[in-house]
Amino acid sequence: GAVVSQHPSRVICKSGTSVKIECRSLDFQATTMFWYRQFPKQSLMLMATSNEGSKATYEQGVEKDKFLINHASLTLSTLTVTSAHPEDSSFYICSASITGNYGYTFGSGTRLTVV
Amino acid sequence: QKEVEQNSGPLSVPEGAIASLNCTYSDRVSQSFFWYRQYSGKSPELIMSIYSNGDKEDGRFTAQLNKASQYVSLLIRDSQPSDSATYLCAVNSRAQKLVFGQGTRLTINP
Numbered sequence: 001g002a003v004v005s006q007h008p009s010r011v012i013c014k015s016g017t018s019v020k021i022e023c024r025s026l027d028f029q030a031t032t033m034f035w036y037r038q039f040p041k042q043s044l045m046l047m048a049t050s051n052e053g054s055k056a057t058y059e060q061g062v063e064k065d066k067f068l069i070n071h072a073s074l075t076l077s078t079l080t081v082t083s084a085h086p087e088d089s090s091f092y093i094c095s096a097s098i099t100g101n102y103g104y105t106f107g108s109g110t111r112l113t114v115v
Numbered sequence: 116q117k118e119v120e121q122n123s124g125p126l127s128v129p130e131g132a133i134a135s136l137n138c139t140y141s142d143r144v145s146q147s148f149f150w151y152r153q154y155s156g157k158s159p160e161l162i163m164s165i166y167s168n169g170d171k172e173d174g175r176f177t178a179q180l181n182k183a184s185q186y187v188s189l190l191i192r193d194s195q196p197s198d199s200a201t202y203l204c205a206v207n208s209r210a211q212k213l214v215f216g217q218g219t220r221l222t223i224n225p
Contacts, residue, residue: 006158034213043203043217044159049210093158095213104149104205104213109158 002028004096006107013084013114021079021110023094029074030096034104035067038091050077084114118142119206121216130225134191138204138216141185147207148180150189152200153218159203163189194223 003026013019023033031052036044048069049057056069066088068080077096081088093109121138128134136150147166151159163178165171165187171178177190187206191198204216 032211044215046212046214049212091156097211103161103164106151106158106160111156 002096002103002105004030004094004105004107006094006110008110009108010111011113013112015085015114016083018080018082019084019112021081021092021094021112023077023079023096023107025075025096025105028096030077031074033071033077033094033096035069035077035079036093036095038093038109044093047079081112084112086114088112089114117216118208118214119204119216121202121204121219123217123219125220125222127222127224128194130194130196130223132194134194134198134221134223136189136191136202136204136219136221138187138189139185140187140204140206142206142208143182143185144209145206148178148187149205149207149213150176150178150187151203151205151215152198153203154200162202191221196223196225199223 005024007022033050035047038044046059047062050069050071052071052074058064071077094107095104097104119140150163152162153159165178165180175192179188199222201218201220203218205213208214
């Protein structure tokens, strides 16, 4: 089955620093990957759609300069949280779909804590 | 109106009983519907997908879709304590993005 690997699973960083989260499709090529954020006891909120070889599409209200997305290959998308602040602390999850298939596979998520 | 709506619960069901989870969606052209299970602190995992009207069964799980009523449901038979989790309904939107409901917290009581 389709597997999406996300790394790191947990990260603690200081305010003002940047954090990079990686999302890899291990056994399939993903032209599109999605980045979600989830706050405690809330549902997943789509942040952006990452397209291989082109700019990401951000959802309304998501700062593109703060959440930098790079999708340089068909198997890797990265999310960089720049100048992180405590309010950026959240659970970040990526997902990918196999081209031509409506199924979506999720990574294991990254718990970001900004202190 | 939210694109995907669920009763947030919590829903409590005795062990061995049937748990019924409901979801409605607003976009009539939606074609793909998914149920995910999420344990606390973990990522969602796909339980069922359904694309056409009617029932789809997989083990103890049955997904039901009624496009005319814009309604999707998930039935869990012979509920087990390990089924206790948050269940997320998701719908594939026009832009091929997965839109989630707010989730229903299910507790199975031994």
